[in-house]
Amino acid sequence: MKNGSRLAALGGLVVAGALTLSACGSDNNQGTNTANVPKGDIDCAKATVNAAGSSAQKNAIEEWTKIYAQKCAGANLNYQPSGSGAGIQAFTQGQVAFAGSDSALKPEEVTAAKQRCQGGNALNLPMVVGPVAVIFNVDGVDSLQLSPATIADAFSGKIKNWNDPTIAKENPDAKLPNTPIKPVYRADESGTTDNFTSYLQATAPKAWTWEPAKKWPAKAGQGANKSDGVTAQVKNTPGTISYVEMSYAESNDLKTAKVKNGAGEYTALTADSASKAVQGAKIVGTGNDVALDIDYTTKEPGAYPIVLVTYEIACEKGLPAEQAAFVKSFLTYTSSADGQKILTNIGYAPLPASVLTKVQGSVKALS
Template structure:
């Protein structure tokens, strides 16, 4: 993966030992950043535990970690708990990585399947049960589709990837997918697996499986990925470029230095891949102990820099679009 040669970057180093936890979707990006940061900053040690977004936010609010990674912004209840954790300061949602959500499957001989939002919603709600179902066949003329059953795999633990995927389905196919967005998988269709690694392994080992996982896991494990129909009616291949196009139209809904984004899953942007998540770093605007605050500010200054964002494409992600990144950099500068 990308930064094995540890490219140099212009880093204003901090020292000390800090812990962070959360999103497993951003794990591969954070590991690259840590490798580069540590190679240039003697005496800096950051441990990132990819426990999942829900567990990461909980650990942050309980004061166990200096910052958290999350694939969804803090909700109202989490914001209230974070205010106490940050000694009265606000916790900021800082978008750092675009992690496109791949619809991955294991059907030998059926590469590059095209799937509409309605078909995906029908599969994951248990209404489309076999790979040669007319709904799939209609979108994939000439494809070699077996009559075998579809085996959906979902995240068993609380997950920001699940939150984004269920939000996508409820937004674009609300008549079929009637469940609201949630970090916890809302129905009993299919089988659960823990964390992104667990989902990936299960799809690899289960012929007929289908699931949703962040793009870097799909790429690193060479899984088949579907072309997904966007709001413009195009079946779009997953790539860093097509994912960035979807996020470029996102709306900043956070106030002050909070950069919470609202993604348009029904984007009509030409060439945009519609199922994207933005993975945030959740950090105290102020209120951390001085050494921790310096380290968090230094590390996030690097990750939000041009050098930090550069490594994302090679690591299986997409960089934050420049218009959003400029706001993130200003917010990181305001950390104290």
């Protein structure tokens, strides 16, 4: 994981009484001894709180919790990166105070979430732009550029070898080997998969005939659990191709493909190119809900089209007071200018200003 100058300016990452991020098995999520005490630029809340969900945002949560702990002694957050599906389930069952998810709540999840919030609304609060990299491990190939249809054909099993004419046409300078393509997909339910399959359906509907889903729908390839499992599988297996958040691709030194966007450009994945894709997203949530509709077919020049937005799923009201105070305090920090600045140092992109302003207002309304 990369440490930027912003983190150094805040005094380092090793702190006493650190806010812990762990695979905590405890279901005891009751906060204790809540207090709002100004500590520099963070209004602290003392509590012990559990959260779970998206592994895509794990690296961001790690950085945020370390910095928050520097300012807020006695604050403890146990975040389990169990995957979006498991996180939402834990949230609706009352096991965690908030959940991380790489997609907004589905209609069938809203009712259970509302019950969990004691009749209050469960809000989708975008917090992290997590670009989805198309990663590959192909002997003798350092760079690839791929169109949506080619990506869909590779993951569906229609294109079987790396030197297939379709890939060769898009990569005339590459020395493509006559070896099998080995797709790797997320075996667990994943918001990353939901976003990636949404992208494929939106941009290559003739090649990709499955509906978007958190569970991988195609039969070709091999599954691996969570983002760590996917990156390990690709890193250790020649001939593989997969999809994973940019932060994992960078921290594991994996090769990423340039992807053709709606403007016809093969675009490299960077924090800037990912942010350009989210600029055109529409807010489809109502009230304080900030669910987004991302345009995967964006024609924005220089936009990298495969992006996901990681949400924090939080009760607008209805949590025990201690938990509510902690969640509001922590999310106020993560959605602040300082909280968003650290994202570019660790493989993410910050929220565009237009979206961030709305999120900050919604977090302020939490009670």
